[in-house]
Amino acid sequence: MPVSTLTRPRPVHRPAELLAAYLTGSFYFSSPYGTLLADGVRTRVHGSPRRRAAAAARALDEAAAGGVPDPVVVGALGFRPDAEASLLVPAVVRRAAAPSAAAAHPPGGQAPTGWTVRLQPEPDGYVGAVGRALDLIGQGALRKVVLARCLKLTAADPVAVTSLLAGLVRANPAAYAFAADVTAPGDRAPRTLVGASPELLVARNGVTVTANPLAGSAPRAGEASVDRARVAALRDSAKDLGEHAHTAGHVADVLGRFCTDLDVPERPEVIGTPTMWHLSTRISGRLRDPADPDCSALGLAEALHPTPAVGGVPADRALTAIAALEPQDRGYYAGMVGWTDRHGDGEWALSIRSAEVCDRTVRLFAGAGIVADSDPRAELAETAAKFRTLLGALGFEDPV
Numbered sequence: 246m247p248v249s250t251l252t253r254p255r256p257v258h259r260p261a262e263l264l265a266a267y268l269t270g271s272f273y274f275s276s277p278y279g280t281l282l283a284d285g286v287r288t289r290v291h292g293s294p295r296r297r298a299a300a301a302a303r304a305l306d307e308a309a310a311g312g313v314p315d316p317v318v319v320g321a322l323g324f325r326p327d328a329e330a331s332l333l334v335p336a337v338v339r340r341a342a343a344p345s346a347a348a349a350h351p352p353g354g355q356a357p358t359g360w361t362v363r364l365q366p367e368p369d370g371y372v373g374a375v376g377r378a379l380d381l382i383g384q385g386a387l388r389k390v391v392l393a394r395c396l397k398l399t400a401a402d403p404v405a406v407t408s409l410l411a412g413l414v415r416a417n418p419a420a421y422a423f424a425a426d427v428t429a430p431g432d433r434a435p436r437t438l439v440g441a442s443p444e445l446l447v448a449r450n451g452v453t454v455t456a457n458p459l460a461g462s463a464p465r466a467g468e469a470s471v472d473r474a475r476v477a478a479l480r481d482s483a484k485d486l487g488e489h490a491h492t493a494g495h496v497a498d499v500l501g502r503f504c505t506d507l508d509v510p511e512r513p514e515v516i517g518t519p520t521m522w523h524l525s526t527r528i529s530g531r532l533r534d535p536a537d538p539d540c541s542a543l544g545l546a547e548a549l550h551p552t553p554a555v556g557g558v559p560a561d562r563a564l565t566a567i568a569a570l571e572p573q574d575r576g577y578y579a580g581m582v583g584w585t586d587r588h589g590d591g592e593w594a595l596s597i598r599s600a601e602v603c604d605r606t607v608r609l610f611a612g613a614g615i616v617a618d619s620d621p622r623a624e625l626a627e628t629a630a631k632f633r634t635l636l637g638a639l640g641f642e643d644p645v
């Protein structure tokens with residue numbers, strides 16, 4: 246039997262072991278397909294905006310030539326196309342199956358004592374910004390824009406990212422959960438992007454490509470009869486279906502450039518997270534030219550970004566409106582986080598339901614898609630509900 250067809254024995258890990266082995270500075274990513282924990286830095290990957298997949302491919306080839314078996318590039322990209330990125334080939338990678346709801350995860354959460362909370366903007370400021378976005382939509386300059394607001398929390402003591410991550414995975418075992426080191430020059434302590442995103446930007450496995458755009462939301466009530474009514478209302482809401490169509494249409498158009506046999510369900514379904522209900526379209530296709538370097542998981546993710554789940558329509562005007570209407574730079578929020586390997590396989594999730602943690606501070610964002618029929622107060626309530634993913638994992642009982 247030729248050596249290449251032999252199966253290389255791999256260490257077998259359990260998902261909970263990898264979660265427990267996470268240390269600040271490691272890279273952790275778990276999804277419905279598996280868990281990856283990466284440690285150490287073999288090579289940092291630098292690339293110009295929208296050309297990071299090419300830089301990643303070069304780094305992977307160099308690592309393979311240097312004797313690394315099955316190298317991967319892991320990390321996170323910020324929201325703005327020219328924003329910061331933190332991509333690297335790690336020294337050690339461990340993999341396990343997907344986290345299971347039943348598994349005993351290490352305890353998470355942290356008693357929320359002595360926190361100070363700053364909202365940027367204040368709720369009325371956010372409502373005003375949604376009003377200005379509605380003016381732009383009314384004038385025909387925009388059709389959709391996602392506006393986010395920011396919570397800045399400061400604790401009395403350094404925030405334990407290990408417990409925060411464990412709390413997120415325990416509460417959201419089906420999510421794309423992640424912790425990525427995004428320390429920047431000038432940071433006086435490690436900075437970590439941590440979160441539990443419901444949204445798969447794109448995954449590639451061989452010739453198969455999958456994406457799961459979400460847009461159009463309702464908060465989960467936690468009471469069965471109320472939630473049944475909310476799900477039914479969301480499924481039939483013309484406003485939410487329109488908001489969703491922008492995002493699903495963009496993803497289908499971009500993937501259509503690379504794929505044959507693109508399967509795009511006609512109507513979205515409703516999926517639930519522990520805090521939200523979302524309209525969801527699961528799109529899949531077969532790559533036309535799998536050897537094309539632009540078709541790696543990271544290349545496809547760069548081609549898709551920013552989808553109207555985090556940007557808007559038209560994309561360039563939405564980015565201008567976001568820069569003008571949001572008082573805070575988004576940093577890594579609403580960018581992407583994931584991994585890609587030498588075969589082009591990988592998974593990239595949107596870095597939403599996320600926070601940047603640095604020493605005693607936690608900076609978290611939540612956004613909502615604004616379309617012609619949006620009600621500013623309802624969009625404010627939607628962002629409050631989206632904050633609950635992170636605030637719950639931090640131990641806030643009745644977050645906002």
Ligand SMILES: C=C(O[C@H]1C=CC=C(C(=O)O)[C@@H]1O)C(=O)O
Nearest residue numbers: 460461462554597611612613614
């Ligand atoms: C921008 C966010 O969510 C996006 C993903 C799902 C539904 C969304 C919405 O209904 O507005 C957003 O497009 C966020 O959580 O900060």
